[in-house]
Amino acid sequence: MALSHLSSTRSNRFLRPLAAAAAAAAASSLCRPISTSTEPLVIETSIPFTPHKCEPPSRSVETNPQELLTFFRDMATMRRMEIAADSLYKAKLIRGFCHLYDGQEAVCVGMEASINKKDCIITAYRDHCTFLGRGGTLLEIFSELMGRQGGCSKGKGGSMHFYKKESGFYGGHGIVGAQVPLGCGLAFAQKYNKDENVTFALYGDGAANQGQLFEALNISALWDLPIILVCENNHYGMGTAEWRAAKSPSYYKRGDYVPGLKVDGMDVLAVKQACKFAKEHVLKNGPIILEMDTYRYHGHSMSDPGSTYRTRDEISGVRQERDPIERVRKLVLGHDLATEKELKDIEKEIRKEVDEAIAKAKESPMPEPSELFTNVYVKGFGTESFGADRKELRATLP
Amino acid sequence: MATVFQGLGATAAITAAANPLDSNKFLLSSRRSFSGKKTSLVVVRSDGSLNLNTGSSAGARRLDKLVTNAVATKADAAAAASASKPGHELLLYEALREGLEEEMDRDNRVCVMGEDVGHYGGSYKVTRGLADKFGDLRVLDTPIAENAFTGMGIGAAMTGLRPIVEGMNMGFLLLAFNQISNNCGMLHYTSGGQFTIPIVIRGPGGVGRQLGAEHSQRLESYFQSIPGIQMVACSTPYNAKGLMKAAIRSENPVILFEHVLLYNLKERIPDEEYICNLEEAEMVRPGEHITILTYSRMRYHVMQAAKTLVNKGYDPEVIDIRSLKPFDLHTIGNSVKKTHRVLIVEECMRTGGIGASLTAAINENFIDYLDAPIVCLSSQDVPTPYAGTLEEFTIVQPAQIVTAVEQLCQ
Secondary structure, three states, rough: OOHHHHHOOOOOOOOOOOHHHHHHHHHOOOOOOOOOOOOEEEEOOOOOEEOOOOOOOEEEEEOOHHOOOOOOOHHHHHHHHHHHHHHHOOOOOOOOOOOOOOOOHHHHHHHHHHHOOOOEEEOOOHHHHHHHHHOOOOHHHHHHHOOOOOOOOOOOOOOOOOOEEEOOOOOOOOOOOOOOHHHHHHHHHHHHHHOOOOOOEEEEEEOOOOOHHHHHHHHHHHHHHEEEEEEOOOEEEEEEEEHHHOOOOOOOOOOOOOOOOEEEEEOOOHHHHHHHHHHHHHHHHOOOOEEEEOOOOOOOOOOOOOOEEEEEHHEEEEHHHOOHHHHHHHHHHHHOOOOOOHHHHHHHHHHHHHHHHHHHHHOOOOOHHHHHHOOOOOOOOOOOEEEOOOOOEEOOOH | OOHHHOOOOHHHHHHHHHOOOOOOOOOOOOOOOOOOOOOOOEEEOOOOOOOOOHHHHHHOOOOOOOOOOOOOOOOOHHHHHOOOOOOOEEHHHHEEEEEEHHHHOOOOOOEEEEEEOOOOOOOOOOOOOOOHHHHHOOEEEEOOOOOHHHHEEEEEEHHHHHHEEOOOOOOHHHHHHHHHHHHHHHHHHOOOOOOOOOEEEEEOOOOOOOOOOOOOOOOOHHHOOOOEEEEOOOOHHHHHHHHHOOOOOOOOEEEEEEEEHOOEEEEEHHHHHHHEOOOOOEEEOOOOEEEEOOOHHHHHHHHHHHHHHHHHHOOOOEEEOEEEEOOOHHHHHHHHHHHEEEEEEEEEOOOOHHHHHHHHHHHHHHHOOOOOOOOOEOEEEOOOOOOHOOOHOOOHHHHHHHHHHHHHHO
16 A cells, blocks of 8 residues: 555655655555654745745745654644534633634644744634643643643633743733734733744734734834734634625735745644744745645534534535645655554544543642732732632731 | 742841831842842832831831822921932833833743833833834834734743733733633642643723723723732832832733823932732721721822821821732731721722722721721713813812712711
């Protein structure tokens, strides 16, 4: 079976010399291990980048088998995690608002592949996968979603407030668009401290119509701040399609005097290339806008069925043609980096990991009542707080 | 606030403990502040005694001392304030600038952002000269985009910078309300303590000289229920400089309310470095008959009324509450326990203002000590009119204060 794959590969530049030998080995029913090679592999993105006032990067993306398999694993974990969160929400273990990212995994995985932990990422409320990509653990995520002590914000933040300071993940914000000026502040601090790092401020096509975005863009361009504004365009702002909300749907052009790039957000390699290009560009020339053309399978949040403003055919069409995980799967199989069975085993392993994390998170206790009053102010400031009835739950903070 | 007390340990404890009642009210600290170095400095409490203890138990050792009259009308009063050294005279906006400059010298992470703060020097001259000294990256002229630059300040604070955001007029910060409420106040909580937001948001507000309705707003009433922020109001050059420095050093987000009409107040302040406690009220004039609580510009109306009241034989105790969130219920409570009558004089609107919250707080905690209901004199619930006479009727005038005290003390 490996031999037939070899003959039908697409336009890859290098044929690994070992492939033939490996194929022979496989044919002789010896189980070949999954590829961990770091030999470079150059793959072309399926569609070119569309530039605005800049030179687009090349369509040929350099990657390697290990990276591709990491992409597969990371995206599959994120997908599984979001589906599990869906079930937990329906089981009423997650309450409030729960905004799921499945379908958009390529954006955060591709971004992570091109940056380091000193670069900052700030996003809005659809932050579970971005948090995972920045180094969060499944246990932290599920504990926080269920409001337990073990959560990344000690159960006090919830789905929309994930943060990880040491990995440069600044959240996690509930108000649409408010995170973009914060992102400019992060970039300002990076410039102030003279690190050679950048900030990615993510927002959606709905938030792209917010005034504060243009205010922040103006200031960033004026002061040459190292910020990359990433519009995750999933074509629907809550329940309103983009053509009904925006006069100009070319979000990458909206910066006008700021260069922009439109990227196929379902192609993890295109995202990686664009983010790498953007980082280099921004450190020399000031802000840039990236528009990631992506799609979400779930509704805006768990309270939105997602089918009243779009057809099920559209959703399943995108799933069949553009799904990011399927693309990587085809790439991996096409370049013979792993077999179908191995990929399925990875997925089973991930499922098990996720289930274990959920079980462990369910055991984590709810926060103590005294936690209500901690972290309102930074420790060292004495204050007294009262409970709702003004008599009980009185806590005197140190 | 812990950092404020660190320097006290070695130098202050030995000498000060020996003689707290000394007329040398300020411990001399010979080391000037330079960036990166920690000086030993003294927290001078509002009554002139030295603060030797951390935490609220310091109140137990309060001394009833008359603090100098904040409006430096008499030379001997001014001299008594800084007995050790003559000090220097300056206007309130210069005091703010001094505090700001000292903190910027001391800590590289302090930066100022706002409209016209840099090359123009600040619309009220608070930041004049700072851009030349510190450069464009530390004193930033922003475009007219309050939402964005307040958000920027908060984002920068998340990484560890200590920005000071200036609203040209407090009323303009309404455009940044979302950033102040959600991101500034709540991020420390929703991140489970990961981020601190050591930002200072300051600007002039209040009813000025016929500036019209939109430029005469009092935002302390809108911001007071945001959890996680601290609010202070300065009223004299002395406490302006002290509060500015304390606010910059605080790890919590602090909103410093200044008043448009108070910028040209002149007072003699000490040469040595000092800080005012952010959560403490200032005893302006001790008395026996009635407690008058006030802040910012109304302090001067109250002191004017106090002169008339003293002539009429009353002995009002005037407290400048300074800390609008949280209230210094310790000082206020002790005063209520002594006088049993409370009058609140404020510039906020009647509905939902600081006075309303203060009335509720005092009623809840000290109802047993009150001989009469609390009277709260506030501005009228109207947009501030342009006409001079109407504008005078909007805010509380000294005559009204005198009448209220007479009625309460019957």
